[in-house]
Amino acid sequence: MQSHLPDSRAAAAALDTHDPLAAFRARFYLPEGVIYLDGNSLGPLPLEAQRRLAQVIAAEWGDGLIRSWNAAGWIALPQRIGDKLARLLGAQPGEVVAGDSTSINLFKALAAALTLRPDRRVIVSERDNFPTDLYMAQGLIELLGGGYTLRLAAADEIADAIGADTAVVMLTHVNYRTGRMHDMAEVTQRAQACGALTIWDLAHSAGAVPVDLNGAQADFAVGCGYKYLNGGPGAPAFIFVAQRHQADFRQPLAGWMGHAHPFAFEPDYRPAPGIARALCGTPPVLSLAALECGVDIALEAPMAMVRAKSLALTDLFIAQVEPRCAAHGLRLVTPREPDRRGSQVCFAHPDAFPIMQALIARGVIGDFRAPDILRFGFAPLYLRYVDVWDAAHILAEVLELRTWDRPEFHRRGRVT
Numbered sequence: 053m054q055s056h057l058p059d060s061r062a063a064a065a066a067l068d069t070h071d072p073l074a075a076f077r078a079r080f081y082l083p084e085g086v087i088y089l090d091g092n093s094l095g096p097l098p099l100e101a102q103r104r105l106a107q108v109i110a111a112e113w114g115d116g117l118i119r120s121w122n123a124a125g126w127i128a129l130p131q132r133i134g135d136k137l138a139r140l141l142g143a144q145p146g147e148v149v150a151g152d153s154t155s156i157n158l159f160k161a162l163a164a165a166l167t168l169r170p171d172r173r174v175i176v177s178e179r180d181n182f183p184t185d186l187y188m189a190q191g192l193i194e195l196l197g198g199g200y201t202l203r204l205a206a207a208d209e210i211a212d213a214i215g216a217d218t219a220v221v222m223l224t225h226v227n228y229r230t231g232r233m234h235d236m237a238e239v240t241q242r243a244q245a246c247g248a249l250t251i252w253d254l255a256h257s258a259g260a261v262p263v264d265l266n267g268a269q270a271d272f273a274v275g276c277g278y279k280y281l282n283g284g285p286g287a288p289a290f291i292f293v294a295q296r297h298q299a300d301f302r303q304p305l306a307g308w309m310g311h312a313h314p315f316a317f318e319p320d321y322r323p324a325p326g327i328a329r330a331l332c333g334t335p336p337v338l339s340l341a342a343l344e345c346g347v348d349i350a351l352e353a354p355m356a357m358v359r360a361k362s363l364a365l366t367d368l369f370i371a372q373v374e375p376r377c378a379a380h381g382l383r384l385v386t387p388r389e390p391d392r393r394g395s396q397v398c399f400a401h402p403d404a405f406p407i408m409q410a411l412i413a414r415g416v417i418g419d420f421r422a423p424d425i426l427r428f429g430f431a432p433l434y435l436r437y438v439d440v441w442d443a444a445h446i447l448a449e450v451l452e453l454r455t456w457d458r459p460e461f462h463r464r465g466r467v468t
């Protein structure tokens with residue numbers, strides 16, 4: 053892989069000239085002077101979302117008022133976007149629905165999974181999973197009276213942690229901190245061989261790496277709309293329930309939008325027959341409208357091309373950063389093997405926080421993840437090879453000149 057990497061800025065620019073995804077960059081608003089390596093935290097604004105939101109606000113909300121629930125198809129947005137996401141994730145129409153947050157969808161999936169395995173009391177997850185995933189499991193266990201155990205294992209030891217007592221294996225496909233990717237099919241098979249169900253969190257996968265939920269026989273999945281799907285800040289998330297589980301899928305957030313007949317206003321809850329039973333309350337129309345624009349762009353880009361470019365960008369970044377920065381204490385924590393890597397590159401450094409602040413001041417936006425991680429996300433739809441080249445060299449300069457060691461780069465805001 054590395055031998056094909058560009059070894060000069062001009063060679064990187066030549067790759068951009070022949071990049072089959074190059075035209076996608078013009079679909080986004082990217083501020084001048086910024087190299088954006090944080091699309092895995094908050095994707096940039098699709099120009100279409102700006103236009104579409106203006107139209108939804110003026111025509112559908114402004115003029116249409118409440119009539120727009122039917123006339124503009126607002127009520128169908130969660131399913132319509134869900135069906136589009138299904139195409140991106142290797143699922144069937146009717147297996148995915150958009151809405152709520154990843155945390156809330158995880159709660160629903162986890163509660164439903166425990167109900168489906170009433171004789172088992174263990175939830176297996178990764179110790180370094182994204183905290184909200186672990187918190188939601190802890191909260192649910194408490195709500196259920198504490199009779200369950202959350203068994204945490206290192207990424208390499210997940211298979212051994214699954215046993216005959218395991219109700220559900222809840223994992224994030226691509227780790228938020230290391231960028232390490234699990235083999236979804238292999239882990240799912242192992243879980244199911246033990247009689248357990250799987251919940252995959254696709255927060256750092258959807259729109260970034262190939263996902264084949266049906267191919268892997270996944271049971272449930274959740275994921276995020278505001279990262280690689282470019283759905284906007286706080287965009288609705290999504291939930292996948294495999295067709296074979298839908299009739300038995302009972303989730304406790306039994307809101308009226310998950311009812312078989314929401315507008316019959318019956319006193320008793322009866323779940324909708326299909327994926328709609330995973331819904332809870334009224335859909336956030338403006339947010340869904342923005343999300344749909346991001347999803348539409350993702351669907352236009354062939355995933356094989358996205359993956360190939362993602363690996364080329366991450367390889368290039370590693371190849372340019374490592375030799376220049378290792379002596380300054382930067383240590384790669386992302387797997388070198390392409391098939392074990394998501395679309396991000398992370399380095400550990402004791403001064404990761406001020407280094408990232410200094411980088412941001414130079415226009416290279418990535419993020420810091422406590423306690424010591426510099427995280428860089430590579431979104432192939434709008435990043436160029438020259439951007440990656442420049443970012444690597446700016447990072448090397450910041451370390452070499454120690455520009456990060458100024459007081460202003462040590463100050464922390466509420467969001468880091």
Ligand SMILES: *Cc1c(COP(=O)(O)O)cnc(C)c1O
Nearest residue numbers: 153154155182184224228253255
């Ligand atoms: C980003 C992310 C979330 C975010 O959850 P919210 O409910 O949207 O705040 C959850 N899980 C993982 C693994 C994430 O990376």
